[in-house]
Amino acid sequence: MIKDHQTAVLEVDRLVTEFPTPKGTIRAVNDVSFQLHQGETLALVGESGCGKSVTALSIMGLLAHPGRISSGTIRYGKDDLLGYSTSQMRKIRGNKISMIFQEPMTSLNPVFRIKDQMMEVILEHQDLSSKAAFDRAVELLGMVGIPSPEKRIMDFPHHLSGGMRQRVMIAMALTSPDPGILIADEPTTALDVTIQAQILQLIRKLQEKNGMSLLLITHDMGVVAKMADRVAVMYAGKKIEEADVIECFENPCHPYTRGLLNSIPSNKKYKGANRLEAIQGFVPNLLELGKGCPFTNRCTVAMDICQAAFPSQAQIIEGHHVCCHAVNPTDADKGGRP
Amino acid sequence: MIKYITKRLILLIPTLFGVVTIVFFMMSLAPGDPARLALGAHATPEAVEAMRHELGLDRPLHIQYLNYLKQVAVFDFGKSIKTGEPVLYELLSRFPATIELSVVSIIISTILGILAGIISATRQNSMIDFGAMFAALVGVSMPVFWLALILIMVFSVGLNLFPTGGRINIRLFMDPLTQFYLLDAIVYIFREGDFSYFLSALKHIILPAVALATIPLAVIARVTRSSMLEVVRQDYIRTARAKGLSERTVIYKHALRNALLPVITIIGIEFGYNLAGAVLTEEIFSWPGIGRWLYSAVTARDIPAVQGGVILIAVVFVLVNLAVDIFYAYINPKIRY
Amino acid sequence: MNPSLVSVKHLKKYFTVKSDTLWGKKSILKAVDDVSFDLYACETLGVVGESGCGKSTVGKTMLRLHERTDGSVWYKERDIYSLDRHELKQVRRQMQMIFQDPFSSLNPRKQVRDIVAQPLRIFNQGTRQEIQDKVDHLLEEVGLNPKFKTRYPHQFSGGQRQRIGIARAIALEPELIICDESVSALDVSIQAQVLNLLLELQEKYRLTYMFIAHDLSVVEFISTRIMVMYLGKIVEQAPKDTLVDNHLHPYTASLFKASPDIDPRNRNDEVLLPGDVPSPLDPPSGCYFHPRCPRCMEVCTHTYPETREVAPGHWVACHLY
Amino acid sequence: QKTLVYGKSQAAIALDPGVVDEGGSSIVVSQIFDSLLAYEPGGTKVIPALAEKYEISADGKEITFFLRKGVKFHDGTDMDADAVVFSLARQQFKDHPYNQYGPWKYWDTSGFKDMFKKDGSLKKKGIIKDIVKTDDHTVKVLLNKADAAIMVNFTLYFTSIVSPTAVKKYGADFRKNPVGTGAFKFVKWVKDDHVLLKKNKAYWGEKAKVDNLVFKVFPDATARSMALIKGEVDIIEPPDADNLKELEKNPRVKIMSKEGLTMGYICMNVERKPFDNKLVRQAVNHAIDKNEIIQAVYGKLGSAATMPLPPSLWGFNKNIAPYTYDPGKAKELLAKAGHADGFEVDLFALPVSRPYNPNGKKVGEIMQAQLKKVGINAKIVTYDIGTYWDKVDAGEFDMCMTGWSGEPDPNDWLHRLFTAGYLNSARWKNDVYTDLVTRARSISNVAQRTGLYEKAQEIIHEEAPIVMLAYGVLTAPMRDNVEGHIIYPSSKLVLRHISLK
Amino acid sequence: MPFNPENTLWYDHWLQLKQNRSALLGLAIIGAFVVVAFLAPVLATHDPLVQNVSLRLSKPFENGYLLGSDDFGRDIFSRILYGARISLVIGAIAIGISLTVGTALGLISGFYGGTLDVLIMGLVDVMLAFPYILLAIVIVSILGPSLNNAMIAIGIVGIPRFARIIRAQVLAEKENDYVMVERSLGTSDLELMMVSILPNCMAPIIVQVTLGYAGAILSSAALSFLGLGTQPPTPEWGLMLASAKQFVASAWWVVTFPGVAILLSVLGFNLFGDGLRDILDPRLKD
Ligand SMILES: Nc1ncnc2c1ncn2[C@@H]1O[C@H](COP(=O)(O)OP(=O)(O)OP(=O)(O)O)[C@@H](O)[C@H]1O
Ligand SMILES: Nc1ncnc2c1ncn2[C@@H]1O[C@H](COP(=O)(O)OP(=O)(O)OP(=O)(O)O)[C@@H](O)[C@H]1O
Ligand SMILES: [Mg+2]
Ligand SMILES: [Mg+2]
Secondary structure, rough: OOOOEEEEEEEEEEEEEEEEEEEEEEEEEEEEEEEEEEEEEEEEEEOOOOHHHHHHHHHOOOOOOEEEEEEEEEEEEEEEEHOOOOOHHHHHEEEOOOEEEOOOOOOOOOOOOHHHHHHHHHHOOOOOOOOHHHHHHHHHHHHOOOHHHHOOOOOHHHOOOHHHHHHHHHHHOOOOOOOOOOEEEEEOOOOOOOHHHHHHHHHHHHHHHHEEEEEEEEEHHHHHHHOOOOOEEOOOOOOEEEEHHHHHHHHOOOOHHHHHHOOOOOHHHHHOOOOOOOOOOOOOOOOHHOOOOHHHHHOOOHHHHHOOOOOOOOOEOEEEEEEEEEOOHHHHHHOOOO | OOHHHHHHHHHHHHHHHHHHHHHHHHHHOOOOOHHHHHHHOOOOHHHHHHHHHOOOOOHHHHHHHHHHHHHOOOOOOOOOOOOOOEEOOOOOOOOHHHHHHHHHHHHHHHHHHHHHHHHHHHOOOHHHHHHHHHHHHHHHOOHHHHHHHHHHHHHHHOOOOOOOOOOOOOOHOOOOOOHHHHHHHHHHHHHHOOOHHHHHHHHHHHHHHHHHHHHHHHHHHHHHHHHHHHHHHHOOOOOOOOHHHHHHHHHHHHHHHHHHHHHHHHHHHHHHHHHOOOOOHHHHHHOOHHHHHHHHEEEEEOHHHHHHHHHHHHHHHHHHHHHHHHHHHHHOOOOOO | OOOOOEEEEEEEEEEEEEOOOOOOOEEEEEEEEEEEEEOOOOEEEEOOOOOOOOEEEHHHHHHOOOOOOEEEEEEEOEEEOOOOHHHHHHHHHHHHEEOOOOOOOOOOOOOOHHHHHHHHOOOOOOOHHHHHHHHHHHHOOOOOHHHHHOOOHHOHHHHHOOOOOOOOHHHOOOOEEEEEEOOOOOOHHHHHHHHHHHHHHHHHHHHHHEEEOOHHHHHHHHEEEEEEEEEEEEEEEEEHHHHHHHHOOOOHHHHHHHHHOOOOOOOOOOOOOOOOOOOOOOOOOOOOOHHHOOOOOOOOOOOOOEEEEEEEEEEEEOOOO | OOOOEEEEOOOOOOOOOOOOOOHHHHHHHHHHHOOEEEEEOOOOOOEOEEEEEEEEEEOOOOOEEEEEEEOOOOOEEEOOHHHHHHHHHHHHOOOOOOOHHHHOOOHOOOOOOEEEOOOEEEEEEOEEEEEEEOOOEEEEEOOOOOOHHEEEEEEEEHOOOOOOOHHHHHHHHHHHHHOOOOOOEEEEEEEEEEEEEEEEEOOOOOOOOOEEEEEEEEOOOOHHHHHHHHHOEEOOOOOOOOOOOOHHHHHOHHHHHHHEEEEEEEEEOOOOOOOOOOHHHHHHHHHHHHHHHHHHHHHHHEEEEEOOOOOOOOOOOOOOOOOOOHHHHHHHHHOOOOOOEEEEEEHHHHOOOOOOOOOOHHHHHHHHHHHHOOOEEEEEEEEOOOHHHHHHHHOOOOEEEEEEEEOOHHHHHHHHHHOOOOOOOOOOOOOHHHHHHHHHHHHOOOOHHHHHHHHHHHHHHHHOOOEEEEEEEEEEEEEEEEEEEOOOOOOOOOOOOEEOO | OOHHHHHHHHHHHHHHHHHHHHHHHHHHHHHHHHHHHHHHHOOOOOOOOOOOOOOOOOOOHHHOOOOOOOOOOHHHHHHOOOOOOHHHHHHHHHHHHHHHHHHHHHHHHHOHHHHHHHHHHHHHHHHHHHHHHHHHHHHHHHHHOHHHHHHHHHHHHHHHHHHHHHHHHHHHHHHHHHHHHHHOOOOOHHHHHHHHHHHHHHHHHHHHHHHHHHHHHHHHHHHOOOOOOOOOOOOOHHHHHHHHHOOOOOOHHHHHHHHOOOOOOOOHHHHHEEEEHHHHOOHHHO
């Protein structure tokens, strides 16, 4: 299949997700918009707690109590997923939009055999006999590189290693003959480097094979560089920059994105250096955010305006957007979107 | 599996040895002279003296202990001072009554408790949840003996729905084959088509079983609920939802299977407590079981009976818990063997 | 080269573990299996390897936080395992450790000032007031505002907590600090801050680091020498540049290949290391790496290779060399 | 098929009449076995039973029983001299082959047989020397010394005649399979729950009027009386006074009662201060309001006692004015005795329910409050019943509750309870008194004896070693369709008289 | 710098507690219970020990008895008020015994491990082999029935629970790197146990104390009910029920009110303990 980077299969628009807590309401996702195109890989990066997982769960409609989507739309094809009924949503999940999670060790149900867990999805979404479903499950396990799948399928999850479990998770996410979207939430962070490389390679191969779109959530710029077509950078619940992957690495516009790249020790520029260019300060508490740009307190180019208002989105080149007063000093006057 | 069970049984030996030792020395410390008790109110001092000799109470304590160990090793727990019967026989003859009562009450509490727990968990923070959990908390806070009295006051005296005590209407002259009256009464249904035996046995067991079921019911409901809530938070439940399964399947298949694992342990423990700790309930409902027997042995200071009874009950209790452990291991795929 | 500060000779650490089967059979887990290396003053020795390969155990056994199974650890001509309690205390003063999880390594019920003051107090470093002044100084040193010293660890972010741990570690001005995955749990931006801090402190106090991590890029950046471990054994050991440019062991090569490059233009789809990391409870015969090794030979399946010095300071354990 | 269900408080523990010593078993045993002699129904006169008559030799050392002929045990074997000798000898002789199935509590403690020391030497000679068969229907009991009081024992259940065949057959299990000659046969026993008996159609005497007799256990008095109200049982052992009041209100229940030969009293340990002082003892007698205790605890189960023997018994001195409840007087006496500020004592509360004291703890609580009013601080102490008697008999108490269910002879009360011996719990000794009651024992003239006993009572009243509390009233609550029940003053329960309407 | 309570972990817990309705209800009940216990002499309408046999078994509001009188004509209301004192004391002492002994055993056992651990836990296992109430009954029957002995028995019976909970907590806590760090600094065992580890075990201890308090009240009532605990005429609730048994058919108030008192006080502690557990120790849920 070909990548069609023009058709948006998923369109998140001005999504706001909140968690009311005793100490106040946390806006985990604050006015985030992005599009995922047919067949492409969009990487969502950002520091821990910036709202990546919550964004993904919002899309799947799987927010944990007490989380709620307070505004925005999530368009899948022509429909707004937020308007879907539970049963409509169920038809999408695991079928059109699948998700795999960070912790392969705990993401499989310990009391069911792999067989049952795999066949369950197949039978749920496809009109197959259980024999056919079983065969399909074995086939899928083979496809994700599990040796002697017909034997392994009878195992319980605890019989498998972490890497194998993650493969099972991937196989389970790809049961549909026509998987539309795969959301992978830090699929390799819990794994060893060598295993991580295997899994990433596997995902890439599968994506090439069946042309699905991948929303890859990660905090590892290395993974982004290796996997992504486009990158959206989040900071404290806000999307602050979005660009084509090469553009993002070569011409990062937001001071945070630049800092992030500079913080990586394997950055070529550190050959022989003995200091990193680190971002100073710490990620702000989501409860104590003001109206302004959340990065202000760590920013080297902060201005007065940064305290007062969150910058609107500016376009650098086609497909490269950034939200920063320093990049787009005039937009405060316009008082809205460019 | 056999190997595991054997190993667990072997591991029991030190515990049981400890039990026997503790019980023996505790009871030797107890005031009250078994010889005196054996002879009754106005026994002459000479007769008491002779009796002490006969019972071996005039020998040094460590000799008594060694003798006792020797006896216990061959399941000889001595004879009850009060009745002169072997303690083991006395206990076993009361055991069916207690088992029947415990089983009925644990069935009641398991069914209702799990149901209440699931309903509460699936409607977390709703009025139903709040109400059920408050009720469960009241249940665990309930002085059982008081509840028993209130049950009698309301259902037996006030509404005259149930008898006040006993196991069956005595005038029916039922022939107990198994000593489990409900089962025996079923025989009458098949043999003679006579339901009155069964109904009577049922009517007799309901109030005590309900009283005895309160705490296990409340505990099971609470454990089921919290276990369920815990499980629902797990990653694999999120996975199940992400697969597009219906909420029903997610809860009743994926969550419940996992959530019930700890509940089984609790049911076992509560069953063990019921078997051994139904003293108050049996006392109030004149239920001829081991709790009541042991209590009267304690108050009468029938020392061999108390020693033997406590040891045997501890053994039963430990074995029930062991059985539950083994069952748990057996049904839990997370444990390999 | 600087003189050797710590010399580890044939160190072994075996754990007896109950397997998690119902039978509870006991088996031997060779967490560290015959490991020898030297730590030279003022250097940073990086230790990399996959999870469970025994990196932390080496660190802990060096400090005698675990008792060894066999071998010796020499600190300035003295075998740590022959010291009595009191002498050991004095030696440990010179060797500190910083752990991965910045939460579990700080007592949550103690105020920051008590945490940092504890080593000073135990080693009687002055009066209460002096100790408090020292604490203020230490906190400033690691970039924390001393006015937060009455706070509790949970009121700090991960990076700040790691700084508290560092402050405690340098309180007694040790010679050696073992950093066990000290930056792994941190976000990159924070990780960079902490790495900078460690480098600063090293320069200032002439510290020696043993830097344990599984992230090759971090080790590569901070170390002067790198040691690669696989299943409790050292497979390769060399000065950083040698290792980066001229690594010999196939496992080292795979590690380098697997750790992603941050250049999106450079997406090569080379063949990766297949298979899973074997369990240390049941290591493969011969060279532990042979089932996954792309260059496996017959000899590898039955004989563990000897460690050879192929170039000055470059040790490798592989039949190929 | 008529079934009589009797609700009792204690479970039976053994059904061999020789080993029984408590109410739970004895009332069952009494229906299954007969003794050689019996009391007349409802009275205290001794009448023949399995022995048609008896003779006592002139020196009083030989009792000859002439047995009733044609009496059969429930197992069909004959009741004959062999059976009688067997029944008694197994309790008497250590070397009897069936002696091992004891302990023969009552026999052992009645002083019938010789007692030996640990080293085997004789400690105390027993009353009975030997039991011999003269012919098939005649048995002689030979005594070591004359004792007229022994005859009463042959009415009691522990001298019941058991089937030797059955004893030999069951051995140790005879106590679970009793075979006697009584009006009811043993059928089944479910421990702690009930015992089922059925009518002995071949009974030698007045045959039972119901077909089945069930003894059902209700340890709790309230449960027992509720079972009666609901008709689950026909007749019950008396419950608490308060339950009785409830029962009285119920139209389907009737309550029979009769004064029994039983009384409850409080002993003051005269060997201890301050009860060595007569004035203090009298003060306590004035300080205790028996009526309040009876109202709160005994109810219909007792009446206020004045003298240490029941008023229905001959020899009772009607002329002595009982101590009145008068706290003022009590205080006065205490002041006179030098205890104006009061003192502290231990009050032993009887831990079990007895016909003469249904609830020792309650009695104790009330007494405690009453004594407090005159400045005496009583601390209620209680033990298990065994320890309780141990301590009481050893004199390790200040005040204790006790009581007596005696025989219809003043000697059994005035001599037995207040002269040297372990039953003299107050440990009171008075030579004049002892002389009076010992003299009365050896005389057979009732009028003469009466005079002596009345004098003795004056002394005991003045000396006041005890506080008389209550005479027990024997009560039998039953359904209104229960007819013909007879209460025996000696507390023996005989159910064969009952018929059901 | 002055100590600021807002900094401590406890402050967070307090914030959470304020949100927990049932825990607050429990706290309120416990508060009321304590107030009643302290003010019993002020609130009582009668002397709890004074008998008036002629007015025995008066109905509520009859003859000036708010909740009626018992079979000695004592005021039930006043007796219940004074009963709160007894229960409060019983709970405190019994828990005190279980807490100190149990904590010491659990701490030593968990901290040192090895043979000591095997021995202590063996003992604990043996104690746990006896069902709770049975062990209490046997202990009291040996020591003799009295208030003090009942407290001791309940205290002893509670030891294994504390020992186990604390051992488990110590074992978990020992895994934390800070223990290893502090040990590597040369901290003494005693300091490690008492200063470093024990405070981190407080959460389950506090929860267990609250729940154990409820259990102690209940057990002491049960023992008294069986005649093995407090002795008359002490106004203990279980004891009041014991003598009220016979009035189930005739005088409901004698049976009802002491039971309600037990239920309420136990419920108070359970509600509070439950809430505390949710807050302090979410892992420990039943
Ligand atoms: N159930 C919840 N209740 C309260 N706050 C929550 C909840 N789930 C998430 N949050 C908050 O939402 C914010 C975003 O969380 P999210 O899990 O999306 O972060 P993330 O970017 O995925 O981080 P990580 O890299 O650590 O996975 C966090 O600050 C977190 O505190
Ligand atoms: N106290 C212990 N008891 C038993 N086994 C242990 C213990 N500590 C470590 N191990 C085992 O020893 C092996 C090496 O552990 P170690 O912690 O040194 O690995 P590591 O290289 O530090 O791994 P990671 O990167 O996950 O921290 C592992 O298999 C581990 O399971
Ligand atoms: Mg996340
Ligand atoms: Mg490690």
